[in-house]
Amino acid sequence: MVDFGLGLLAGPPKGQNERFLTDLDATLAQLKGSFRSIWMTDHFFWDGEPTYEAWTVLSYLAARYPDFEVGPMVLGQSYRNPALLALMAATLQNLSNGRFVMGIGAGWKEDEYRGYGYPYPEPRLRVQQLEETLIILKKMWEEPGKLSYRGQHYHIAEAWCEPKPEKRIPIMVGGGGYTTMKHAAKYADIWNYPDSPLDRYLERQTILKRHLDAIGRDPASLRCSWFGRVAIGKTEAEAVARGLSRVDKWTPEKAFVGSPPQIAEQMSAFVEKGCDYFMIDIIGSPDPEVLGLFTEEVIPALNGA
Numbered sequence: 001m002v003d004f005g006l007g008l009l010a011g012p013p014k015g016q017n018e019r020f021l022t023d024l025d026a027t028l029a030q031l032k033g034s035f036r037s038i039w040m041t042d043h044f045f046w047d048g049e050p051t052y053e054a055w056t057v058l059s060y061l062a063a064r065y066p067d068f069e070v071g072p073m074v075l076g077q078s079y080r081n082p083a084l085l086a087l088m089a090a091t092l093q094n095l096s097n098g099r100f101v102m103g104i105g106a107g108w109k110e111d112e113y114r115g116y117g118y119p120y121p122e123p124r125l126r127v128q129q130l131e132e133t134l135i136i137l138k139k140m141w142e143e144p145g146k147l148s149y150r151g152q153h154y155h156i157a158e159a160w161c162e163p164k165p166e167k168r169i170p171i172m173v174g175g176g177g178y179t180t181m182k183h184a185a186k187y188a189d190i191w192n193y194p195d196s197p198l199d200r201y202l203e204r205q206t207i208l209k210r211h212l213d214a215i216g217r218d219p220a221s222l223r224c225s226w227f228g229r230v231a232i233g234k235t236e237a238e239a240v241a242r243g244l245s246r247v248d249k250w251t252p253e254k255a256f257v258g259s260p261p262q263i264a265e266q267m268s269a270f271v272e273k274g275c276d277y278f279m280i281d282i283i284g285s286p287d288p289e290v291l292g293l294f295t296e297e298v299i300p301a302l303n304g305a
């Protein structure tokens with residue numbers, strides 16, 4: 001069975017704050033029963049475009065939409081103290097009755113770091129920080145009593161995380177860097193690679209499998225997922241026009257584009273290689289005709305296959 005999640009925009013259209021929730025209400029009413037989850041990006045700004053803070057949105061979504069799991073796509077590990085992040089996640093997991101997924105990555109958007117006054121270490125150090133964050137998260141969620149850990153970048157000293165998550169929090173590590181995928185192989189339940197054509201996805205997946213083999217982990221125990229955009233129409237030309245109507249950095253080479261049979265064929269190629277979870281921003285939502293093309297034609301074709 002292939003799972004689907006809805007990827008959200010960073011914020012509302014400029015000057016139309018009410019659209020964020022009205023469009024989302026309309027979209028999710030149509031996706032209920034077909035989609036498993038909702039995903040919010042973790043960014044501070046995009047060249048002055050409206051941008052909501054991810055954790056605030058996730059907490060609100062978990063309460064407003066009880067039929068869906070929620071998760072960040074993906075948290076920048078640098079933006080929140082790892083111990084505090086562990087407690088935040090444990091809290092949301094318990095209050096949502098186990099519907100939170102911890103999506104996390106090394107962080108990358110330099111202008112956000114600089115703009116908000118965060119240090120911006122070189123990539124090698126950010127990836128080291130990611131591993132230490134993952135270690136602290138798992139310790140605080142799984143180990144009893146007062147907890148201590150000292151890494152090169154982060155530490156905790158007789159810290160508590162109570163109550164523990166009543167349901168285990170799945171971890172999704174996002175990114176395609178060699179060492180990031182090594183951390184995914186060691187710590188994660190789901191690996192995600194965004195905005196990628198099939199050949200690039202398979203190239204990174206091959207590296208991931210080498211990491212899994214090196215630690216003796218069954219590849220079937222780590223889900224492979226994809227995050228990006230879908231431009232769908234009754235015809236390919238209609239789909240391309242719909243996609244190009246968006247003002248963000250949408251490119252057809254990094255998305256699923258076409259009629260329902262074409263989209264199903266493109267996604268099936270990923271499914272055949274082990275990707276079974278698609279977190280997607282469907283361009284044109286909440287138009288019922290657009291969403292219906294996906295839910296009524298693409299999903300049955302994929303799961304029927």
